[in-house]
Amino acid sequence: MxxxxxxxxxxxxxxxxxxxxxxxxxxxxxxxxxxxxxxxxxxxxxxxxxxxxxxxxxxxxxxxxxxxxxxxxxxxxxxxxxxxxxxxxxxxxxxxxxxxxxxxxxxxxxxxxKYLGIPGEQENIGRGVSTCATCDGFFFRGKKIIVVGGGDSAMEEAHFLTKFATEVHLVHRREELRASKIMQDRARNNSKITWGLNKVPLEVIASESGVKGLKVLNNATGNEEVIETDGVFVTIGxxxxxxxxxxxxxxxxxxxxxxxxxxxxxxxxxxxxxxxxxxxxxxxxxxxxxxxxxxxxxxxxxxxxxxxxxxxxxxxx
Structure with missing residues (x-):
């Protein structure tokens, strides 16, 4: 024993x-x-x-x-x-x-x-795709970042990443956020955070040097579009x-x-x-x-x- x-x-x-x-x-x-x-x-x-x-x-x-x-x-x-x-x-x-x-x-x-399960995501973990802002935010100093998610964690991660990034674009598949009002207000009052609501992530776009963009479906127009970025932080739990x-x-x-x-x-x-x-x-x-x-x-x-x-x-x- x-x-x-x-x-x-x-x-x-x-x-x-x-x-x-x-x-x-x-x-x-x-x-x-x-x-x-x-x-x-x-x-x-x-x-x-x-x-x-x-x-x-x-x-x-x-x-x-x-x-x-x-x-x-x-x-x-x-x-x-x-x-x-x-x-x-x-x-x-x-x-x-x-x-x-x-x-x-x-x-x-x-x-x-939890991951999105979209093409280009798993292949680029550590090359621009991350699930931990505290761990990896420093590497995106002076760059553009996308945060995917709509809960309190996403708001918190987005706010934290503005310490390093020039712009943090928050992408969520619905128009409404799950985050508490206080966390939403905090994010909306941060001038470095921009919003991509009602957009569904479809694919992480990358080259040999790393992530270059995130392809999304715009639910409002039905069109696909690519949001340019240097990193994608997945914060869906x-x-x-x-x-x-x-x-x-x-x-x-x-x-x-x-x-x-x-x-x-x-x-x-x-x-x-x-x-x-x-x-x-x-x-x-x-x-x-x-x-x-x-x-x-x-x-x-x-x-x-x-x-x-x-x-x-x-x-x-």
């Missing part, structure tokens, strides 16, 4: 792995077929402390993984098909049928950005990766795992959550790493009070 299984990598899961491995708790980390989380789709990361010249997202993840392995963390690759958390020890089933038992579980499966839990854990109204304030503790004793799977607000690599540290420390404290011998009866049954 394992002391702790970490489901998911990325900066949260890997930070938890580093702390737990250094504590001689021999964590098992289960990474999906595309490990590393959203940082693996990011080019240069300039806002993670300790890298004054910046670092490529995949390189940052690779360094964290090596650090965890150095202290004895072990990795398994594959989707988690089933988790049973009704009784301890918990059971995790990986694709292929491998079953693992654990005294505790840390969930760090992150959240996936995120989906927390909690489907595999099958409702066994408490989540909030938008699908993120609920944790006890100030901790990583979930409603199930011995199960912890960290990173974007429980954070719908910040969604940064550094905050994810910090919450991974919290989860590791909470988990270590839990294991101190729930030794293996306490479960011998459960295992014999």
């Amino acid at each position: 394992n002391k702790v299984i970490i489901i998911g990598t990325g900066p949260a899961g890997l930070t938890a792995a580093i702390y737990l491995a250094r504590a001689n708790l021999d964590p098992i980390i289960i990474e999906g077929p595309e490990p590393g989380g959203q940082l693996t789709t990011t080019t240069e990361v300039e806002n993670f402390p300790g890298f004054p010249e910046g670092i490529m997202g995949p390189d940052l993840i690779a360094n964290m993984r090596k650090q965890a392995e150095r202290f004895g963390a072990a990795f398994r690759t594959g989707w988690v098909n089933q988790v049973e958390m009704s009784n301890r020890p918990f059971k995790v089933v990986i694709e292929g049928g491998e079953e693992l038992l654990a005294e505790s579980i840390i969930i760090s499966t992150g959240a996936s950005a 995120h989906t927390p990766n909690t489907g595999f839990l099958n409702g066994q854990i408490d989540i909030n109204e938008i699908g993120y795992i609920n944790v006890k304030p100030g901790t990583s503790e979930t409603n199930i004793t011995g199960v912890f959550a960290c990173g974007d799977v429980q954070d719908s607000k910040y969604r940064q690599a550094i905050t994810a790493a910090g919450s991974g540290c919290m989860a590791a420390m909470d988990c270590e404290k839990f294991l101190d009070g729930h030794a293996v011998q306490d479960w011998s009866q459960t295992l014999s049954v």
Whole structure:
């Protein structure tokens, strides 16, 4: 039986792995077929402390993984098909049928950005297409940017990007916005934000050097048009990766795992959550790493009070 299984990598899961491995708790980390989380789709990361010249997202993840392995963390690759958390020890089933038992579980499966699903979008992620203004806004200093979306996040991202861009053009498929009035008013009062309402994105236009425009359908005229831009920020929300839990854990109204304030503790004793799977607000690599540290420390404290011998009866049954 394992002391702790970490489901998911990325900066949260890997930070938890580093702390737990250094504590001689021999964590098992289960990474999906595309490990590393959203940082693996990011080019240069300039806002993670300790890298004054910046670092490529995949390189940052690779360094964290090596650090965890150095202290004895072990990795398994594959989707988690089933988790049973009704009784301890918990059971995790990986694709292929491998079953693992654990005294505790840390969930760090992150959240996936929603995309438009249009031609040219996926091919140009990191070449002008982004889902994170805080991460990538700096690279568009003095350039034109399009923000796609109509909610509070879109208004907030558009306002933030005006710190760098000469113009931020906000595109939304309907005439009405979903954003709250206060966020709409804030955006409308920003002279750098222009509006492209009632326009449906059709295709990201790009050349070898990167994004050049966004083709849209003007619902009012029925005509297609191309809006010139240097970057397209897609801000239509995120989906927390909690489907595999099958409702066994408490989540909030938008699908993120609920944790006890100030901790990583979930409603199930011995199960912890960290990173974007429980954070719908910040969604940064550094905050994810910090919450991974919290989860590791909470988990270590839990294991101190729930030794293996306490479960011998459960295992014999």
